[in-house]
Amino acid sequence: MSNLIFSDSFINGEFYKTNKHFSVDDPATEKSIVEVSDIDEQGVNSAIKAAQGAFVKLKSTNATERSDTLMRWYELVIKHKQTLAELMTKEQGKPLKESLGEIDYGAGFIKWFAEEAKRSYGDVIPPTDDTHRLTSFKQPVGVVAGITPWNFPVAMVTRKVAPAYAAGCSFVLKPSEYTPLCALALAYLADQAGFVKGAFNVLISQDAKTVGQILTDSEVVRKFTFTGSTGVGKQLLSQCAGTIKRTSMELGGNAPFIIFDNADIDEAIDGLMAAKFRNSGQACVAANRIFIQRSILDEVLSKITPKVAALKVANGFEEDVDIGPLIYPKAKEKVQQLEDSVERYMGRIFGAYVFPDWKAPNRLTASKEEKALHAAALEDLAAIYAKQKGDPIEIARAN
Numbered sequence: 328m329s330n331l332i333f334s335d336s337f338i339n340g341e342f343y344k345t346n347k348h349f350s351v352d353d354p355a356t357e358k359s360i361v362e363v364s365d366i367d368e369q370g371v372n373s374a375i376k377a378a379q380g381a382f383v384k385l386k387s388t389n390a391t392e393r394s395d396t397l398m399r400w401y402e403l404v405i406k407h408k409q410t411l412a413e414l415m416t417k418e419q420g421k422p423l424k425e426s427l428g429e430i431d432y433g434a435g436f437i438k439w440f441a442e443e444a445k446r447s448y449g450d451v452i453p454p455t456d457d458t459h460r461l462t463s464f465k466q467p468v469g470v471v472a473g474i475t476p477w478n479f480p481v482a483m484v485t486r487k488v489a490p491a492y493a494a495g496c497s498f499v500l501k502p503s504e505y506t507p508l509c510a511l512a513l514a515y516l517a518d519q520a521g522f523v524k525g526a527f528n529v530l531i532s533q534d535a536k537t538v539g540q541i542l543t544d545s546e547v548v549r550k551f552t553f554t555g556s557t558g559v560g561k562q563l564l565s566q567c568a569g570t571i572k573r574t575s576m577e578l579g580g581n582a583p584f585i586i587f588d589n590a591d592i593d594e595a596i597d598g599l600m601a602a603k604f605r606n607s608g609q610a611c612v613a614a615n616r617i618f619i620q621r622s623i624l625d626e627v628l629s630k631i632t633p634k635v636a637a638l639k640v641a642n643g644f645e646e647d648v649d650i651g652p653l654i655y656p657k658a659k660e661k662v663q664q665l666e667d668s669v670e671r672y673m674g675r676i677f678g679a680y681v682f683p684d685w686k687a688p689n690r691l692t693a694s695k696e697e698k699a700l701h702a703a704a705l706e707d708l709a710a711i712y713a714k715q716k717g718d719p720i721e722i723a724r725a726n
Contacts, residue, residue: 331410331512334363336370336531339377340524343370349533351508354420354652355642363507366532371541374528378470378497379547381525385495386467388523390444393493397441399520404434404485404513411481411512416643418506419480420651421606423643433482437489444493467495468573469549472542474535474563475510476555477503477654478609484510487552488517488527497526499548501538505654507531543567550574554611580611585618586627596631604638607650609658 335342347365352358385393404411412426419426449464471491475483484500491498502510507529514529532538542548543566550573553563557579567574584602586595602614619627643651653659 331407331414332361332508333511333515334361336366337511337514337529338370338374340518351418353417354654360417363531366530371530371538374499374530375545375547377525377528378499381497381523382470384523385497385526390447394441394444396521397437397489397492400517401434401437401441403516403520414512415480415509418508419477420643420654422648422651425606429479429482433485436485440489440493469496470547471496471550472499472548473552474501474539477505478606480506480509483554484513492526499528499542501530501535504533539563546570581615582612583616583618584614588620588623592626600634604650607653
């Protein structure tokens with residue numbers, strides 16, 4: 328695994344060192360994996376400049392060339408699947424089987440956009456007179472900058488970088504400071520695949536606010552993409568307005584899961600277990616609020632309780648593990664605060680701390696909703712609400 332662990336930002340096809348460092352830790356053991364250098368302002372500006380130069384070169388490439396390069400990147404990611412998956416489990420904590428699945432999932436984006444690169448068609452538009460012929464064609468927008476989260480440290484990167492390169496755009500990426508190693512490994516493999524130098528730059532920093540400000544203020548950066556919280560997304564959108572950037576935002580998440588009395592209960596519970604506890608519940612699409620029709624509440628609870636209790640909570644490298652550690656101690660504290668805040672509404676069925684900074688899955692039942700539950704993703708906490716048949720506000724609450 329060590330041959331894909333890098334400790335410096337990646338700019339213009341080379342690693343960029345600074346004198347300031349911070350530790351990337353294994354959330355399961357809280358031990359340091361590696362000390363990485365924290366990017367400085369000069370480094371951020373160098374990455375933007377490198378991306379600008381790469382964009383000029385990319386504009387002169389054709390779709391087939393970019394497609395072939397992306398396919399080589401895809402093949403390298405698949406070739407190093409085991410190494411990348413182990414690296415992901417090490418820095419993010421998810422079970423190895425989930426990490427292996429994410430490598431396939433993330434590589435799939437590369438393969439998809441390798442094919443789509445060849446399908447960037449224009450159009451012929453019927454004219455309004457006999458003296459004109461109207462056609463349209465697509466051109467790359469320019470340098471793209473993006474910030475990705477820690478919960479899917481491979482898929483969130485490939486889903487943004489691959490379409491940009493397919494279109495002929497260069498990219499400056501700021502991954503989460505909790506999971507920068509996967510992003511660096513992907514950038515290294517992209518370089519090995521033949522990416523234009525400077526077309527994929529990775530900036531490692533604990534100061535996302537400052538790096539984000541430089542990227543959004545830049546006149547060179549013409550598009551900005553972010554996956555994360557709604558609050559931060561609003562701030563970034565505001566910052567992008569000053570230079571009128573195109574933006575793509577994937578924000579927030581507090582998904583409902585509704586079970587009515589005419590459902591296949593066993594199938595619904597299987598779906599709920601997958602939707603709730605994937606990646607320890609640390610996903611924007613995780614089912615955080617479960618609405619159950621009261622007539623089937625007891626049946627659902629009797630079936631789901633043993634399934635939740637049977638989930639194995641352990642280091643992601645252990646055999647048959649279902650739940651790994653939360654990404655950092657603050658995440659566990661947030662879940663605990665949410666549990667405490669609804670204590671007067673909810674009766675805890677079971678749940679315990681299994682390690683000092685780990686959180687076991689809990690199942691809670693409630694007859695009322697608590698505002699705190701709408702304020703954040705619930706991760707390992709499953710909030711279950713009983714609903715009367717025909718409750719007129721059920722769908723409204725779910726939405």
